[in-house]
Amino acid sequence: MSIEVKVPVLGESVSEATVGQWLKQPGEAVALDEPIASLETDKVAVEVPSPVAGIMGAHVAAEGDTVAVGALLGLIETSGVANAPAPAPAAAAAPAAVAADDAAALSPAVRRAVLEHGIDPATVKGTGKDGRLTKEDVLAAAVAKQAAPAPVVAAPAPAPAPAPVVSTSGERREERVKMTRLRQTIAKRLKSAQETAAMLTTFNDVDMSAVMEARAKYKDVFEKKHGVKLGLMSFFAKASVLALKDIPSVNAQLQGDEIVYFDYVDISVAVSAPNGLVVPVVRDVDKMSFAGIEKAIADYGKKARDGTLTMADMAGGTFTISNGGVFGGLMSTPIINPPQSAVLGLHRIEDRPVVRDGQIVVRPMMYIALSYDHRIIDGREAVTALKTIKEAIEDPTRLLIDM
The missing domain is CATH 3.30.559.10 (Chloramphenicol acetyltransferase-like domain)
Structure with missing residues (x-):
């Protein structure tokens, strides 16, 4: 059975959002109330929870798409899967490290920190609610990683140093990145303020x-x-x-x-x-x-x-x-x-x-x-x-x- 996941009500006067990131990919297990997608509104990022436990089905909307409130985002397949509640927090004696399946459910700020610092979230103990990772947890892990001594291994025989590679083309590069909905809104509001107010x-x-x-x-x-x-x-x-x-x-x-x-x-x-x-x-x-x-x-x-x-x-x-x-x-x-x-x-x-x-x-x-x-x-x-x-x-x- 397929359950539709729609864009939730986003707040007063907010009628649409941009799909920022899919946190669950088709075929992955999904728990009840587990975040499956992140939406960017004019002001904040909003996580969309799964209405049931099941398997992530098709993504109807792609990352970067603009979606209206009530629009279809994706499907959750529940055939053969009991609608069980989300797993309870681990006991105090159990480690609070984030499991690999949970890594995709991190908040946008934490995901960004994980990618920037090359940290495996499964190796970090979370101090947030229900043992979830916070940005501070990731930054602390990054500092610890840098401070850790490098493993001592037998050095191989030195090879001849390669000749330095020198670029003679003088190539200059450009990168184009689409503005987030939040950044677009900031730009519009600030420009409007200059044009409207004396x-x-x-x-x-x-x-x-x-x-x-x-x-x-x-x-x-x-x-x-x-x-x-x-x-x-x-x-x-x-x-x-x-x-x-x-x-x-x-x-x-x-x-x-x-x-x-x-x-x-x-x-x-x-x-x-x-x-x-x-x-x-x-x-x-x-x-x-x-x-x-x-x-x-x-x-x-x-x-x-x-x-x-x-x-x-x-x-x-x-x-x-x-x-x-x-x-x-x-x-x-x-x-x-x-x-x-x-x-x-x-x-x-x-x-x-x-x-x-x-x-x-x-x-x-x-x-x-x-x-x-x-x-x-x-x-x-x-x-x-x-x-x-x-x-x-x-x-x-x-x-x-x-x-």
């Missing part, structure tokens, strides 16, 4: 001394108490909340001929994922503690690396923070994340000479940038909002007393 950027610089001193003083006790590191993003998220509450237009959106103001702050945090930049949303930041913000960002970072972000993780958002400083960027003009009206860009911290009380001193300084839609945010409002963020970072006490 985008302008204002800059300021921030003395990071107070924040760095606070982190150095409390980082150990903070991590011990909350189980997460005290980073910079929680300070800037809190400072942004102050600015957005004082200047509501920076937290607003233009919808048709109406301006929509929000009495809550949902901050999209730009995160680098294997397939491109994604912006999961930390919701109700105005009601969260420093630890809550750091935990939410850390969880999203892990999900982005593992390729497990969902559509719901990235839906909405009233303001965006993008930290180009982690890549060494000194200054940039970040692009607005539609339909939002503003984005805060953070950059690297470096020691620079500044004047304090008439004296030239060295301070850890950071350039910050606020790109905004001039259609609904006036220059005065943008400059004031950025200045509020600067003052809160330079004097973190303001974050505690709502100043």
Whole structure:
């Protein structure tokens, strides 16, 4: 008996996807709920589980095909195969190494790491849910592989060194790779933002001394108490909340001929994922503690690396923070994340000479940038909002007393 596997509902306003990769080939055994294919939507990669246990049948859609929600993807053959539930997790005493049949069911990020580093997934112990491999498991195995001493074998008699091969053709090569659906969507959205919004950027610089001193003083006790590191993003998220509450237009959106103001702050945090930049949303930041913000960002970072972000993780958002400083960027003009009206860009911290009380001193300084839609945010409002963020970072006490 053949069971049809169709494209599942992918999320609100998402009507189609691209077949990224078939995780099961015709003739391979498939367990109930085991991922058999990976679909790329406009925002995330989605794994399609098998509705039954059986044998993978024909692939109706090929890798790279665009498929609509409800379209037929492939078939599962169940003749003579009992619809048994997925195998239970191995007992604690059993090794959690990934079996060869399970290697194809790895997440996209893990598969990419396995291929890049030449790691056999069957030899690696998984630390993820139900013993599944994570990207960190593969990277750790790659490091261990490099550090392992090479086996000592008897060296054969040296052969005459071959003459060096010298290319005299001057050949130059090109490689054409089709853009993923996610990369195509990123390109369209960024170009649309430039063409639609009256985008302008204002800059300021921030003395990071107070924040760095606070982190150095409390980082150990903070991590011990909350189980997460005290980073910079929680300070800037809190400072942004102050600015957005004082200047509501920076937290607003233009919808048709109406301006929509929000009495809550949902901050999209730009995160680098294997397939491109994604912006999961930390919701109700105005009601969260420093630890809550750091935990939410850390969880999203892990999900982005593992390729497990969902559509719901990235839906909405009233303001965006993008930290180009982690890549060494000194200054940039970040692009607005539609339909939002503003984005805060953070950059690297470096020691620079500044004047304090008439004296030239060295301070850890950071350039910050606020790109905004001039259609609904006036220059005065943008400059004031950025200045509020600067003052809160330079004097973190303001974050505690709502100043």
